[in-house]
Amino acid sequence: MKILLALDDSARAMDEAVRLASERGAGLTALFVLDTGWSVYIGSDFLLGSTARSKFLEYTRDDEYAQERATVEAFQKRAQAAGLDCIIKTATAGRVPEAILAELAEGGYDTLIMSQPFRRGLEVMRDAATQVLKKAPCDVLFVRREE
Template sequence: MRILLALDESARAVDEAVKLAAERGSGLTALFVQDTTWHDYLGSDWLSGSNARGGYIEWAAEHDMREAAGLPELLREKTRGIDFELKVASGRVPEEILKELASGAYDLLVMAQPFRRGLEVLRDTAAGLIPKLPCSLYLVREQKD
């Protein structure tokens, strides 16, 4: 059995995926998707005559790269003793998750609910994925404060 963890800002989803992998003796792959769809959402700078859109897209990309840079060390600590792999992709988050799952290597997808990654903060990612999933889904609900 191999588990795919769709990474967002949820430490709880990471902990649950690691716990499941350890309990079941499963391999774990964590997928971090750099969302490249902000330009579709924000429209065009030529309408406003400013560089606001381009500046924001650049900031979002840099933020994603900084976030991705710290992941290997953080995850290496949490996954000690587990067959673990980190993958980074760029694109629309649900499409990249489905692409990775299409390999047929995974039996379970673990992700936070709500899922917060790029524009997916604004969408219900799990609802969009469920009818297309080739494996089981484990949603980790975020605790409310």
């Protein structure tokens, strides 16, 4: 059995993926997607001055990398505590759901685990879970966030 965890900052989703992989002796891959869609989302800055847009895009890029480091580190601690050897991947995509679906198609996974609502990049404002569920080639386990 192969499990893919779509990484965001949900501790519950991480814990559930580690638990399920441990119980079933499954391979676990965690995928963090760097959202590069901000440049499309914010549009043009022809009225804002020459550096406003580029400075914001630099900020979002740096923030994406910081989130990646923190999220991957949190997941690695959980996996190591459970004695699991996991694969951690990072993908770059204009849209996060597209990157998750591409990994599912390439990897031959049996189950996808993701938080609901899923919070990564611009997906905070969109319904990534529904987009993934409609096209996922495998079972999908949503883990509700503690609010």
